Amino acid sequence: MTFDYDLFVIGGGSGGVRAARIASAEGGAKVALAEESRMGGTCVIRGCVPKKLMVFASEYPEMMADAQAYGWDVQAGPLDWPKFRGKLEAELDRLEAAYRNTLKNAGVTIFDHRAVVVDPHRVRLADGQEFSVKHILIATGGRPFVPEFPGSDLAITSNEIFHLQTLPKRALIVGGGYIASEFACILNGLGVEVKQYYRGAQILRGFDDEARGQVANQMAANGISIHCGTAIERLTKVAGGICAIATDGTEAEFDVVLYATGRNPNVAGLGLEALGVKIGRKGEIVVDEWSQTSVPSIYAVGDVTDRINLTPVAIREGHAFADTVFRGVPTKADHELVASAVFTQPELGSIGLSEEAARDAGPVEIYATSFRPMRSLFAGRQDKVLMKLVVCADTRRVLGCHIVGPNAGEMIQLAAIAVKMGATKEDFDRTVAVHPTMSEELVTMRKPVRTF
Known part of the structure; x- marks a missing residue:
């Protein structure tokens, strides 16, 4: 035919x-x-x-x-x-x-x-x-998906955020995933007063608990008001903008309500x-x-x-x-050990197993360090960087790498090559550090902070 x-x-x-x-x-x-x-x-x-x-x-x-x-x-x-x-x-x-x-x-x-x-x-x-x-x-x-509830038509999604005629003064971000958290940071950095509501216990579900906790703490320190365990009951149009009534009974007015609760x-x-x-x-x-x-x-x-x-x-x-x-070349897409980055402030880069997932897989060692980076320390800021390796205690293979800090997305791309190749903790240890850099901490952590 x-x-x-x-x-x-x-x-x-x-x-x-x-x-x-x-x-x-x-x-x-x-x-x-x-x-x-x-x-x-x-x-x-x-x-x-x-x-x-x-x-x-x-x-x-x-x-x-x-x-x-x-x-x-x-x-x-x-x-x-x-x-x-x-x-x-x-x-x-x-x-x-x-x-x-x-x-x-x-x-x-x-x-x-x-x-x-x-x-x-x-x-x-x-x-x-x-x-x-x-x-x-x-x-x-x-x-993007916005669930139906009273006033849901007043919310926008990530599709519309790029086309706002004016920058809002007050914004509510609903959701706790990477899209919600990224836009909370973006608008906050642009000078918008930002609140973030998330029905779960901590934002960035699915990422390493220690890493996402550090991101959330820094977001809060940067001025973002994060309310976990909170969802929207209804939105109403008012003279001053949009009134959001939360499930905890609180009410607040915003110029924009952005829903990022799923796709x-x-x-x-x-x-x-x-x-x-x-x-x-x-x-x-x-x-x-x-x-x-x-x-x-x-x-x-x-x-x-x-x-x-x-x-x-x-x-x-x-x-x-x-x-x-x-092309006659049978090829399967490889979905194993795919690195990802969350462009919050600070950034989060991740590949492989979180500490929590690794515990269920067998005996593991956790190598981690948190410190104030040189650049912002000199400027008087209180930012902290997290470097973390999850290591199999039996094979010594690095099962996961998690980075929180400036340019974490750039760093995790390079670390992902080693993790994808099956590098062991000793391979990391044999690598001479590049000094002074934040990433040198990945190859200078000698003793585990936790074992399971």
Whole structure:
């Protein structure tokens, strides 16, 4: 049977774009990609990239305060939000154009329409066009979720935060995950009065307890009012903004209420369930280790599969799919020991097992140190850095590495190479320290602080 396309990708985010490019440019396939919104997906348009630029912007007041402590005659004026937002939008436009050019240069046909699956070998665009296709790849990502409650329509999500016309004076962040915590830090750094409500006992659930505790303590010291064990009962519109009534009975007014309590896979209306594509209990597309669904001609990668919801993972999954199906190189995406970073202030970098998880796996030794870094110590700040290694007592292999402090994301990327390779504590010990640096502490911790 002759098909219009060898591969039709639905979704123009990082995973879908990588799969389309590799399948076309290196696999020789005839490929089309449909994207109903902006090319680049969540990461480029409404996630990692604009968020990191906002992180950078939010760090300058502290930098200028440090500069004064070091003797520089500098003063921080108010942030020109419209100027920053304009530059941010221009950068996103540039990146979107780069994504489009990458696809075009690879020979991929782009359709700026929503696409749905008609049958295992046919897709339909919103303009009515239909195409026969040999393989379909779903890479539609996820979307922020706001639960329904009285006044929930008054809340915004991370999608809207980048497009605010004015910077709020008072903001409430609801949620305790990395998105909520990052935006709490961003807005606080930009001069916004921030409260964060989280229904759990401590923010950043899933990360090492000691590490997330240190992040929370520093966030509070930086002026963020964190209320754990607290959720929203209702929101109401008032003359001064939005009144939030919490489950503990307290009331407070805010200019903006941002909900970051979870994300759902984007599967609604794609026509998958009618074809027998298995959908999980969270709404995710269920796939095997090759990213293949229960319908052999349909695959899925990225956040829509709810495996590890990180952009680099989606890219690896898309590349592995293209290698397997179109290049004749069977490849499985590796989901073991994936490092991650939380761009709070301070940052948190993590790979491998937390101390709590490692205890359940067998005998372990914990090496940890917390100290005031030279740069901020000289400036008179009370910040603390945490360096932590979780070591298997039997094999001596480093099972986990956790860093809290400036540039923790940069450091964990390099530490992740050693952990991924199976380095032992003795391998770390044999490495000569680079002095004076914060990261030298990773190779100078000689005695465990705890054993289990």
